[in-house]
Amino acid sequence: MGKTTIIDKIAYDWAVGSVALGHFTLLFVLQMSALNQTSDLVDSVFDQLLSDDTKVNKCDLEAFIKNNGSSVLILVDGLDEFRTTNLDQEKYGPILRMLNQKVCRECFVIVTTRPSQFAILKSNSLLTTSFIHVKLLGFSKKDIEKYARNVFTARRDMAEGLLDRIQSSNVLSDLARSPMLLLLMCIFWRENATLPDTLSRLFSEAIRHVFRTKMPELSEEAISEVVIAIGKVALEGLVSPEQRLSFQEGEFEKSTLDKAIQAGILTSQRVTKGLDTLQFTHKTLQEYCAAMYCQSLLSKGGGEFQTILAKIGHPWNFEYMLRFCCSDNQQCTRHILGMLHKKAIDPTVKELALNCYFESQSRDLLSVDFIESFFIESMMISEFSNYSLNSLVWFLKHVAEHTEPVGHLAKVRSITFIDCDLSSSSEILALGLTSMKNLRDLHSQGINLSDSAKDWAFQLGGIQFLEALRLGTRAASSHSVIPLKKLTLRYSNIDSPDLKYIVKSVSSMGNLVDCEFGRVPKVLRVQPFDNGIRLSISKFSLTGGDMADILRPFSNRSDLVSLILRDIDGLGGSADIWIPILQHLTHLKELRLTNCPLQSTDIEHLAAAVSQMFPVQSLSFEGNRSSRGSAKALAPSFK
Incomplete structure (x- = not known):
């Protein structure tokens, strides 16, 4: 459903008496394409919505809106189609002042715009931070x-x-x-x-x-x-x-x-x-x-087309026109990339240039200047749309095919993804990143990998020098990436069934000494400890079988010297299942089970196991109330 369709649907629902919109006495739909920055709210209602012979009085309408703002809903459609492109705050009329809440503060206002225009609106202080931002995702x-x-x-x-x-x-x-x-x-x-x-x-x-x-x-x-x-x-x-x-x-x-x-x-x-x-x-x-008219001008020479490009203010105001200009046209694309390169102070302009390059589908490298400005030592990819991520994947492959391994991509040592949905392109993007032979640090914040995180991580295993992979993600899985020393999937929503897959991957990363998964309080953490590593698991519900599956992969890690289990529900009465696996952790020096509902029989199994685990020097099962009185079973283990 498009922006205008959404507006029309809201207006229709109100007109037919929708309960959800019933508390609004008045609803106005205003087309921004007919307005400029000085436009007045009431005048616009009369111009766009009311007939010449209306009995509504302007002063009465203005007074009603002022005194009953909470019962007025104003739908402003197509802010990207606004006639005024170079805004001046000193000239803002009532409609723009309403948007930045200088007037009509009690009114409910819905504004639609293209996503590409949103950053421009914020930069002009047109929309205040109190606005709720809703993104139309389209069809699933x-x-x-x-x-x-x-x-x-x-x-x-x-x-x-x-x-x-x-x-x-x-x-x-x-x-x-x-x-x-x-x-x-x-x-x-x-x-x-x-x-x-x-x-x-x-x-x-x-x-x-x-x-x-x-x-x-x-x-x-x-x-x-x-x-x-x-x-x-x-x-x-x-x-x-x-x-x-x-x-x-x-x-x-x-x-x-x-x-x-x-x-x-x-x-x-x-x-x-x-x-x-x-x-x-x-x-x-x-x-x-x-x-298409712009493309036709190039057949007569590039002078007139260059003149047109010089008239363009902020490139995002002409996003689609510029992308269409580049359609299967190398000459147009070179001119546009040159213009955008000069304006590429704003990272969003680089994103637009990337999409323009993709639309060209060129087999040749069209702009070395743009390529060199894009691939720098520390790169940041922020809030890219799915289409832009697809363009990035194409661009990586395109440049890799035309340059030597020591070329443009080799300059990149660090890359950060912020607020990107990688769920549909993670594997192929990760494969493209393997062309960055000197990439050492891959960082992300707020990304969505969905079920493809394991493919993403697996492909990154091909990056020879990658040392740190930090994924602040909503995903919950990983895969073997042998060179890694540090791995972070913070803010992940991981559940108990995910843990056994995560630890299987983590245990096989021989160089990994620092990693974190999950969102507090549910956290799995590996960190350096006493010339080895400590494994901590908190706030999960795990059966004895789950715990056995989690511990089993770590039997091959001779550097696991500390195991901390905290607030783990579901282990009571199942020690005979998981403690035999615990015994295989032969280098364990510290074992803590805090607030885990262990029973007396569990403690007996634990005592028998600890007596055979010679390196264990510190043991704690604090907070296990159901096992009170059974501590004497452990005493022989420490004689």
Whole structure:
């Protein structure tokens, strides 16, 4: 579901009496494409929503909003389509002042925007920290499967073929989360049983499809001429000091306009009172057509295209246009990468450049300057979208194929991932990172590896000099990575069944002396202790069989000298299962079982085991109330 669809659904639910929205007396939907930074709230309501003969009085409406703000819901759609692109706080009108809570503080406000614009909004102090940020994730994997099977109800084989193709590509899997793009995929699959494999190619095929459907007599060349012609007007609107998404008929050549309207690329709309305008059916279509016009300019030399690039302010305002410009076009991509390289102070600009490079699908290295600025000694990848992560994977492979092992990738010694969802690309990304032959420290914070963490860690085993892998992750598994000395999966949500898989991996890492898994209070920790290592496990519910499975892999670690079990439920009465395994830890010097509900019979088994474990010098089972009175069973073990 898209941004505008969400807004329309909320408005519809309120209009039909939804209980959840019942406490709102008034609800307004405002289109930001018709507003500028000085726009007034009440004036905009009258311009966009009320008829000329309305009986509503402006002063009365303003007073009601002021006195009853908690019963007013204002839906602001498309902040990325805002006409004013260079904001000046001193010129903010009531609508922008409402967004940063200078006025109408009691009103409920929902604002939609593209994710790429969010950082810009924050940097302009437009949205306050009190706003709750909600990300539209689109379709889940199950949603995609259900949608495809509903489209191909009578042809299950076509549905399964489409799903197999989507799932075979991380790029297509990410694009399919958009209902609009998934619909296009279904259409293309029905026609040709093939799918374009970049966003740009998907839109190119979509444009051709709508023209072929509505005007089959048009040739490919004629379609291109229409797109380029309307693209000139589209570009003028995008680069205008006040972004224009609405146009007058006179701005288009008539025959071109007629074809674009017939195809459904342009449509007539009335957003503000008394003004009928033409708009592209989606802003992304306007950006695509503008990009095709830009590409056409290069056939006449690069001067005019360079002039256009010079007009661009913050590149993220033109994200999709720039990406479409690079579509299968090396010359365009070189110009754009050069422009972005000069603006690459902001890390988000590097992310955009990465996506532009990917859209080019170039077989050649296009910008050594960009490559050298991207691969530095200490890299940080922060809040990358799934599409950007896919672009990163492609870029790693692309550069690795064109440079020697001592080339660009060899400069990287440290890389940090922050707030990235690696669940769908972890294994192939990790494989790409193995090209960084001098990588020593891989760190992450708040990433999502899901069930693929073991594949991620396994692939990283190919990095010869990697010493520290620190994963602040929501995943719960690992795999053998022999060179590691330090491994951290902090803030992991791990459960009891995960432990036996984790310790199996950890025990096989011969160089590992420092690792931490879990989220307090559930923690598994290995740390240096007395010329060896200490294994600590806290706050898990484990059966005797679980404990045996956990201890067994450590029998091959001669450096395990301390074992701490704290607040472990479920062990009572099961010592005969796990203590025989404990005896195989022949180098253990310290054993502590704190607040573990051991029974008297458990203590007897423990006493027998300790008597045969000569190195044990310190033993504690503090807090095991159910075993009180049985301490005498241990006395002979320390004679």
